[in-house]
Amino acid sequence: MAFRNFLLATSLASSLTSAAVIDLPIVHHNSYDLVEFNVGTPATTYRLLFDTGSATSWIVDQNCAEECTNFSGYKRTGYNVDNSTTGKLTGRWGEIEYFGGTTAGLIANDVFKAGKVSWNQSFIAASQSSWGNIPGEGFFGLAFNSITVGAADTIMYTLVPKLDAPKFGLYYGPASDTADGVGKGRLTLGASKASTYTDGKLVKVPIVPTDGKYDVWASVINSATGSRTVNGKKVKKTTDLNAGRVVFDTGAGRTSLPKGQTQAVYESIGMNWTAIMEDGYRPLCKDFNSTWSVSFAFGDANAHNPPVVTLTGDQLATPGFAMEEKYCWPPFDEGDYEGLTLVGKDLLTKFYTVWDFGAKEEAKYKPTLSFGTLKKGFK
Numbered sequence: 001m002a003f004r005n006f007l008l009a010t011s012l013a014s015s016l017t018s019a020a021v022i023d024l025p026i027v028h029h030n031s032y033d034l035v036e037f038n039v040g041t042p043a044t045t046y047r048l049l050f051d052t053g054s055a056t057s058w059i060v061d062q063n064c065a066e067e068c069t070n071f072s073g074y075k076r077t078g079y080n081v082d083n084s085t086t087g088k089l090t091g092r093w094g095e096i097e098y099f100g101g102t103t104a105g106l107i108a109n110d111v112f113k114a115g116k117v118s119w120n121q122s123f124i125a126a127s128q129s130s131w132g133n134i135p136g137e138g139f140f141g142l143a144f145n146s147i148t149v150g151a152a153d154t155i156m157y158t159l160v161p162k163l164d165a166p167k168f169g170l171y172y173g174p175a176s177d178t179a180d181g182v183g184k185g186r187l188t189l190g191a192s193k194a195s196t197y198t199d200g201k202l203v204k205v206p207i208v209p210t211d212g213k214y215d216v217w218a219s220v221i222n223s224a225t226g227s228r229t230v231n232g233k234k235v236k237k238t239t240d241l242n243a244g245r246v247v248f249d250t251g252a253g254r255t256s257l258p259k260g261q262t263q264a265v266y267e268s269i270g271m272n273w274t275a276i277m278e279d280g281y282r283p284l285c286k287d288f289n290s291t292w293s294v295s296f297a298f299g300d301a302n303a304h305n306p307p308v309v310t311l312t313g314d315q316l317a318t319p320g321f322a323m324e325e326k327y328c329w330p331p332f333d334e335g336d337y338e339g340l341t342l343v344g345k346d347l348l349t350k351f352y353t354v355w356d357f358g359a360k361e362e363a364k365y366k367p368t369l370s371f372g373t374l375k376k377g378f379k
Helices: 002-018 062-067 155-162 262-268 273-278
Strands: 022-025 027-029 032-039 044-051 058-060 088-098 101-114 117-128 138-141 167-171 186-189 198-206 218-230 233-248 292-298 308-312 340-343 351-356 368-374
Touching: 022 032, 062 117, 088 117, 117 138, 117 155, 198 308, 218 262, 233 262, 262 273
Parallel strands: 044 138, 058 117, 233 340
Antiparallel strands: 022 186, 027 032, 032 044, 032 101, 058 138, 088 101, 101 117, 167 186, 167 351, 198 368, 218 233, 218 292, 292 308, 351 368
């Protein structure tokens, strides 16, 4: 038995040593985006929603797969530590508070595998979860290790020392449903594939710490500038966002602006937020075109050339508002908090993004998030 364990440990070490880049195909199902990992011995495949807004990963346990709320239409497979010869419980408990409820359970450790790479990984074997809507078994946390629970390191924290580079690149791919298989989207651990997916230079946004520690992928947002054509002339209007906090969250479906400043941003692009919310106005998709745009300025407001990310009206067009294809969803929601902008999946899908820790050692992190304009064939 000891010799067998030695061989297994040697095999895992060898896999990590030779690891360079892990390409995870993205499954798009019911508007959610997930990737697959093989876990345990013998291996079971689990679909996990990748989330830059949380850290410790989790998989529903066997009991939760059967009894926890699930209205996704996806039949979940629960993790059972007793069914894996490499699995064990650590004796610790993990609990994550989300906006919609709590996910909690015992911390387990088992062999994870993606492609040809295997490694030992701790995660929550969730015995309770309120995530009834996700068509998968759990979450793949991509935030920073400082906010993990139950001493269960993030997957990236475990892998980064052995990857080609301390970063991951994200191309969502087409939004068409791929429930029965993977789509064209890729989450690449250990590398950027910007040269494949993007045209031009990347816009690099500095990530800032909270109380001296990096927690989620957050920065400073200074302004939103709307630009539109009125009577043949370009008109620009800037809304000062007062160096507020902005969080980039793949786990959030929609982008929200700070409370009290949403109307001003809408006015800058020729729309009326109040009319949409209170008077039943429905934006027509034909009005979402390249004649107008909105640009967000990030980082140090006093910098000579602050990073600016621009989206045109046609990029922001999402048909289906009010259950009709001729109406498009308002491009932004209003958040519940002043001074906080949340950039969700709806905007992140418009770019190729590179989430770079800046160093392999946590003490030397200098993280950045880069945005690249997608080539025509990948839009």
